[in-house]
Amino acid sequence: MPLALRNLFATILVHCNSMDVRKMWDTYYEDMSEDFRRIHDNSPATQLQCTLKSIKYFLESMSKRIQNFDIPTANQDLDNNSLSECREIIEERSTKIPAEDFDAQSKLNAAQEQAFKTILQRVDSGIVGLFFVDGPGGTGKTFLYRALLVNVRSRSMIALATTTSGVAVAILPGGRTAHSKFDIPLQTTDTTITNMSKQSGSAKLIRKAKLIIWDEAPMAKRQTIETVDRSFRDIMDNDEPFGGKVMVFGGDFRQVLPVVPKSTRAETINASLVKS
Numbered sequence: 001m002p003l004a005l006r007n008l009f010a011t012i013l014v015h016c017n018s019m020d021v022r023k024m025w026d027t028y029y030e031d032m033s034e035d036f037r038r039i040h041d042n043s044p045a046t047q048l049q050c051t052l053k054s055i056k057y058f059l060e061s062m063s064k065r066i067q068n069f070d071i072p073t074a075n076q077d078l079d080n081n082s083l084s085e086c087r088e089i090i091e092e093r094s095t096k097i098p099a100e101d102f103d104a105q106s107k108l109n110a111a112q113e114q115a116f117k118t119i120l121q122r123v124d125s126g127i128v129g130l131f132f133v134d135g136p137g138g139t140g141k142t143f144l145y146r147a148l149l150v151n152v153r154s155r156s157m158i159a160l161a162t163t164t165s166g167v168a169v170a171i172l173p174g175g176r177t178a179h180s181k182f183d184i185p186l187q188t189t190d191t192t193i194t195n196m197s198k199q200s201g202s203a204k205l206i207r208k209a210k211l212i213i214w215d216e217a218p219m220a221k222r223q224t225i226e227t228v229d230r231s232f233r234d235i236m237d238n239d240e241p242f243g244g245k246v247m248v249f250g251g252d253f254r255q256v257l258p259v260v261p262k263s264t265r266a267e268t269i270n271a272s273l274v275k276s
């Protein structure tokens with residue numbers, strides 16, 4: 001429950017004026033930072049900054065500034081809340097975190113916890129990361145995505161949730177189809193790029209995103225995913241895969257492969273992500 005505790009701590013700061021804030025901080029810091037201690041077990045400084053950013057997020061959602069309270073100082077993060085942010089970034093930041101997701105990270109099973117920790121270490125270190133979450137239907141992939149989204153978003157960082165089909169969009173908070181979010185052309189080939197220009201709001205959003213989730217990836221043609229890869233490299237001016245972003249693809253190859261009209265079995269498999 002550390003996330004719920006940080007939310008409660010921020011709420012108490014805002015509504016209870018006569019509290020000894022520093023004493024309360026010292027008393028409950030261990031409990032409030034328990035999730036970050038699990039992820040960054042060797043770095044107390046990172047644990048502290050992650051905890052402060054999360055409390056800052058909740059305070060700002062109540063129109064308060066963390067600087068006005070007697071708790072340790074958060075590092076200045078120039079990425080955050082700049083006045084010149086474009087519409088796409090403002091919209092993304094206004095995604096509501098569902099209350100039922102607050103304790104998702106404390107309920108993760110061992111396999112989910114392992115994936116959660118590994119992915120968040122990449123998010124916090126800013127090192128490129130390409131992950132594929134594989135599992136048959138009902139094994140908890142969406143549950144893991146939701147825990148990741150709440151953790152990253154509750155620290156005022158941008159996490160994008162995309163899916164291949166419109167049907168699955170509704171199960172991820174702030175979800176959109178990858179085609180719509182990344183402006184992917186309907187017909188993709190081995191040389192296409194997306195319609196996002198480097199100066200567009202969508203490109204600025206990609207530059208800021210710390211985590212990008214793409215569910216139902218096996219349903220997308222590999223050329224579609226490769227088109228996004230080429231565009232991200234261009235937008236980020238970085239030739240690492242997906243321009244150095246932390247990408248989490250997920251889905252189940254046992255379910256639906258890409259739909260290629262009038263294709264043979266071999267052509268369908270050639271269009272699949274496994275051939276990328």
Ligand SMILES: Nc1ncnc2c1ncn2[C@@H]1O[C@H](COP(=O)(O)OP(=O)(O)OP(=O)(O)O)[C@@H](O)[C@H]1O
Nearest residue numbers: 107108109135136137138139140141142143144252
């Ligand atoms: N660690 C967990 N603790 C409690 N409930 C969980 C956990 N993991 C998954 N669940 C629950 O199990 C059910 C199936 O999980 P989920 O929807 O995440 O599976 P999925 O792998 O995404 O399935 P699909 O591929 O069909 O979309 C959901 O009701 C989810 O809330």
